[in-house]
Amino acid sequence: xxxxxxxxxxxxxxxxxxxxxxxxxxxxxxxxxxxxxxxxxxxxxxxxxxxxxxxxxxxxxxxxxxxxxxxxxxxxxxxxxxxxxxxxxxxxxxxxxxxxxxxxxxxxxxxxxxxxxxxxxxxxxxxxxxxxxxxxxxxxxxxxxxxxxxxxxxxxxxxxxxxxxxxxxxxxxxxxxxxxxxxxxxxxxxxxxxxxxxxxxxxxxxxxxxxxxxxxxxxxxxxxxxxxxxxxxxxxxxxxxxxxxxxxxxxxxxxx
Amino acid sequence: xxxxxxxxxxxxxxxxxxxxxxxxxxxxxxxxxxxxxxxxxxxxxxxxxxxxxxxxxxxxxxxxxxxxxxxxxxxxxxxxxxxxxxxxxxxxxxxxxxxxxxxxxxxxxxxxxxxxxxxxxxxxxxxxxxxxxxxxxxxxxxxxxxxxxxxxxxxxxxxxxxxxxxxxxxxxxxxxxxxxxxxxxxxxxxxxxxxxxxxxxxxxxxxxxxxxxxxxxxxxxxxxxxxxxxxxxxxxxxxxxxxxxxxxxxxxxxxxxxxxxxxxxxxxxxxxxxxxxxxxxxxxxxxxxxxxxxxxxxxxxxxxxxxxxxxxxxxxxxxxxxxxxxxxxxxxxxxxx
Numbered sequence: 001x002x003x004x005x006x007x008x009x010x011x012x013x014x015x016x017x018x019x020x021x022x023x024x025x026x027x028x029x030x031x032x033x034x035x036x037x038x039x040x041x042x043x044x045x046x047x048x049x050x051x052x053x054x055x056x057x058x059x060x061x062x063x064x065x066x067x068x069x070x071x072x073x074x075x076x077x078x079x080x081x082x083x084x085x086x087x088x089x090x091x092x093x094x095x096x097x098x099x100x101x102x103x104x105x106x107x108x109x110x111x112x113x114x115x116x117x118x119x120x121x122x123x124x125x126x127x128x129x130x131x132x133x134x135x136x137x138x139x140x141x142x143x144x145x146x147x148x149x150x151x152x153x154x155x156x157x158x159x160x161x162x163x164x165x166x167x168x169x170x171x172x173x174x175x176x177x178x179x180x181x182x183x184x185x186x187x188x189x190x191x192x193x194x195x196x197x198x199x200x201x202x203x204x205x206x207x208x209x210x211x212x213x214x215x216x217x218x219x220x221x222x223x224x225x226x227x228x229x230x231x232x233x234x235x236x237x238x239x240x241x242x243x244x245x246x247x248x249x250x251x252x253x254x255x256x
Numbered sequence: 257x258x259x260x261x262x263x264x265x266x267x268x269x270x271x272x273x274x275x276x277x278x279x280x281x282x283x284x285x286x287x288x289x290x291x292x293x294x295x296x297x298x299x300x301x302x303x304x305x306x307x308x309x310x311x312x313x314x315x316x317x318x319x320x321x322x323x324x325x326x327x328x329x330x331x332x333x334x335x336x337x338x339x340x341x342x343x344x345x346x347x348x349x350x351x352x353x354x355x356x357x358x359x360x361x362x363x364x365x366x367x368x369x370x371x372x373x374x375x376x377x378x379x380x381x382x383x384x385x386x387x388x389x390x391x392x393x394x395x396x397x398x399x400x401x402x403x404x405x406x407x408x409x410x411x412x413x414x415x416x417x418x419x420x421x422x423x424x425x426x427x428x429x430x431x432x433x434x435x436x437x438x439x440x441x442x443x444x445x446x447x448x449x450x451x452x453x454x455x456x457x458x459x460x461x462x463x464x465x466x467x468x469x470x471x472x473x474x475x476x477x478x479x480x481x482x483x484x485x486x487x488x489x490x491x492x493x494x495x496x497x498x499x500x501x502x503x504x505x506x507x508x509x510x511x512x513x514x515x516x517x518x519x520x521x522x523x524x525x526x527x528x529x530x531x532x533x534x535x536x537x538x539x540x541x542x543x544x545x546x547x548x549x550x551x552x553x554x555x556x557x558x559x560x561x562x563x564x565x566x567x568x569x570x571x572x573x574x575x576x577x578x579x580x581x582x583x584x585x586x587x588x589x590x591x592x593x
Contacts, residue, residue, distance in 0.1 A: 020326040021549035022457075050507035053457035057547055156482060212372055 001200040002178055003036075003147055004093070004125040010035045011195070012225045013066065013180070014218070015205025022057045024214055029061045032218035037063050038095055038203065040070040041085045055089075066127065068095035073108075075115045082119050094119060095149070095182075095203075097129045105155040105183075109136040113143060120144030129182055132166030134173055141177070148174065149182035149203065152194065156206045158186025161193055171198045188217075188224030195228025196236065270295055271588045274440030276433055278302075279309030280409070281551075281562045282446035283416040284573035285580045287345070289444075290423035292581060298420065299431040299438070301450070306413050310448055311569040313463050313541040315489045315499050316409040317476050318342065318571055319354050321375040321401050328550055331568060332374070334575030339405045341574035346407060346415035348492075352475035353402040355379075355387055357395040359525065365480035366397050376401045390471050394527065406476050408491050409570060435559055441591070442584045445561040448544040449506070456563060458506035458542035462515040463499035466523065468533035471496075479526050486522040495536065498523045500567070511540045543567055553579040560584055 001008050014034045019025035029037060037058060041051075058065060067085030072078040075098060082094040098115055100108025107129055113136065116126045120143055127147040128140050137148055150170055153159035161167060162184065171179060178201075181194040185204040194202050202225060211217035270293050275286045278300035290296045306312030317323075320335025343349040356376070358365045370376055376399040385392030387400060417427055435445040445451060449458050473490040489497045501515045516538060523530040546552055546564040553576050554561050560583045562576045 021328075021545075021547060023548040026547070050505040053506065054504035057457075 001180075003127070008035050008064075008201075009033075010222075010225075011201035011229055012191070012221055013038065013201060013203040014208060015203070016040075016058055016209075018206060018209040019214060022054065025209075026057065026061050028208055028214045028218040029058075029063060031215045031222065032208070033222045034218075035063055036066050037061075038066045038068045038205070039089070041067050041081055041088065065089050065091065066093050066095050067091065068129075069097045071099070072097060073099050075111045075118070078111070078115045079118050082115075082124060083122075086124070092123055092125045093127065094124050095127045095129060107131060107151075109133060112136070113139045116140055116145050117143035127180070132163050132170050134170060137170060137174065141174070147178045147180065149180045151183040152181045152190060152202075153184030155183040157184050158207060159184050160186055160190035161197075164193070164197070167194070167197055167199070188220045191221055192224040192228035192231070195225055196231050198232050201225070271441040271584065272439070273297070273442050273444065273584065274299065274433075274435075274438050275444040275446060276435045276438065277309075277446035277448060277450070278305060278413075278417070278427060278429075279446060279448055280311035280314070280413065280416075280569040280573045281448070281565055281576060282444070283413060283420065284577040285444050285446060285562055286425055287416050287420050287423070288574075288577040288581045289584060290420055290425045292585075294584070296420065296423075296425040297440070298425065298427045299433045300427060300429050301432040303430045305417055305427070305429070306410060309413075310461075310541045310543050310565075311409055311413065311573075313461065313500075313539055314409040314567075314569050315463070315476065315487060315497055316407045316412065316570055317354065317487065317489060318349075318405040318407065319401065319476065320571060321373045321404060322354050322356065322478060323568060323571065324374070325369060325372050327568070328548065330550065331572060335568070335571045336403065338571055338574045339403075342407055342412065342570070343405075345419060346412040348411055349405055349407045350475065351405040352387075353400055354404040354406075354476050354478060355384065355391075355398055355400055356478045356480060357384065357391065357398040357526075358480040360396065362480060362482065363397055365482065365485075366399065369480055370399055373399075373401070375403050387475070388473055388477065390473065390527065390529075391477070404476075406489055407570065412570065441558065442587055443559045444580055444584070445559055446563070448563065448565075449542045451544070451561070451563055453561070453563065455546055456544055457504070457547075459545050459566065460503040460505045460507065460540060461500040461543055461567070462503075462511045462519065462540045463497060463538075464511075464516070464519055464523075464535060465491075465537040466496045466498060466530060466533040467494050467536050468496070468529055469494045470529035470532060471527055477526060479522055481522065481525075484518045484522050486519060486526075488523060488526055496523075496530075496533070502567070506542060508542060509540065511538050515540075543569075551576050553583065555583040555587060558587055560587070 013036045069078040069081040098111040153162040180201045182203040273294045275298040302308040320332045381396040476489045478487045545566040551564045
């Protein structure tokens with residue numbers, strides 16, 4: 001998968017919060033094969049670099065850190081957090097979240113477009129956490145975003161892909177863009193389904209972190225993402241109304 | 257290691273033992289060694305008992321089953337043993353178990369929690385009313401973890417200090433010492449986050465203490481919530497400890513508004529009587545933790561280190577203290593041999 005000109009081997013990205021321990025987080029990252037993990041600056045730092053020890057543990061795994069602006073509710077907050085993240089993590093990548101609704105944690109698409117415009121102008125490479133809204137997606141692309149991350153369903157809800165039609169339409173509209181399903185993935189079949197739709201990758205967090213055995217679940221997601229991608233490339237069947245026997249019955253004796 | 261190393265009294269020349277840090281790890285270790293005949297001096301950099309200790313802000317839950325939802329199951333056996341250890345040494349250890357509840361829409365959280373822990377019995381509305389009458393009609397589903405207990409951490413630390421003195425031990429407040437340079441045959445380093453071990457990190461926790469006469473609880477109540485799980489621990493005189501956040505941060509500052517709002521909202525969700533409660537205290541502390549969130553008890557020459565008790569200070573300090581005592585004796589025997 002390509003992210004702003006860089007080729008990334010794994011199509012699975014992991015969040016890093018709420019694991020039972022950093023040790024288990026490290027094992028889960030390894031088991032998932034993820035090459036990119038997201039880190040929330042706001043929540044885990046409480047002050048600049050105050051989360052350094054935790055970030056160091058993540059870095060030991062050799063993965064790339066994609067800072068995010070989780071928990072930001074305004075353009076200004078998100079932009080400031082992104083600027084701080086660039087300094088702390090030394091990367092122009094930012095997973096941009098501007099939350100518009102406290103209950104559903106739905107992105108504020110207006111704020112998201114504005115923040116993307118500001119950050120793109122400042123040289124950031126924005127991975128925008130958005131919905132499947134095509135108009136918002138067009139605007140995001142206009143202001144410089146090249147990686148769109150539509151939600152599957154609300155963050156942490158584990159409901160899977162709420163709007164398969166919308167995600168399919170987005171894939172069809174932006175065949176050249178890197179599209180990653182972010183949020184709402186609960187079980188590996190959800191991730192496989194996103195991959196079967198032709199998405200480049202998935203990003204998930206609590207599905208692994210809060211599982212009873214995060215390391216086993218990380219591996220399950222690794223396999224499902226690979227399976228879904230393979231299936232996408234293998235041109236799967238369309239659903240049919242009529243049954244079609246998989247073994248020809250021609251010539252078989254008809255017993256009345 | 258000889259069997260006397262784990263259980264026995266120290267014989268011959270009683271060693272002079274210096275403990276650095278008077279949090280729960282330091283005091284539990286000091287008391288354990290004093291009980292076995294050691295001459296113990298505790299140095300505490302703060303000017304009051306618990307003044308800078310993470311354990312001063314602890315919930316005081318002795319809840320190994322509930323904690324094992326996310327912690328390594330290795331904490332269960334020493335955690336259960338800790339209940340008796342504390343019961344034998346400090347007043348006010350209450351063995352009413354833990355009540356776990358969730359709002360109606362979070363029924364899935366109860367099912368998930370029940371699947372993942374041992375020792376829990378499901379309780380319905382009438383069961384909850386029987387255990388905690390003031391929560392009757394507020395929750396219809398919950399779990400009772402009967403084998404768990406709780407104590408008041410500050411009372412417990414004071415009682416340990418008292419017990420240490422009764423065994424001839426000394427506590428020196430406002431005394432900052434370097435474990436490598438301090439006197440003593442054996443030095444027990446219990447400095448928590450003040451230790452510069454590179455593997456150690458801080459996990460910030462924020463808590464509040466409320467006071468209300470409108471509500472009576474007799475055991476810790478955990479309110480499960482997809483975003484903000486909290487617990488409320490009853491203390492004497494209408495006081496309630498509400499905790500606690502978990503933030504990967506070593507920022508020492510005060511409580512953030514967001515955390516305060518989260519804790520207060522959750523307390524209010526547990527019972528609306530908290531709306532009228534007085535806020536007695538609101539504080540943040542730093543829990544020392546290793547990458548696996550389990551404590552480590554190690555010896556390097558005459559220095560024994562006890563650290564990384566994370567959110568399990570009162571739960572695991574007795575076990576850590578016993579391990580530290582065994583290493584102390586091991587060193588003592590090496591010297592004698």
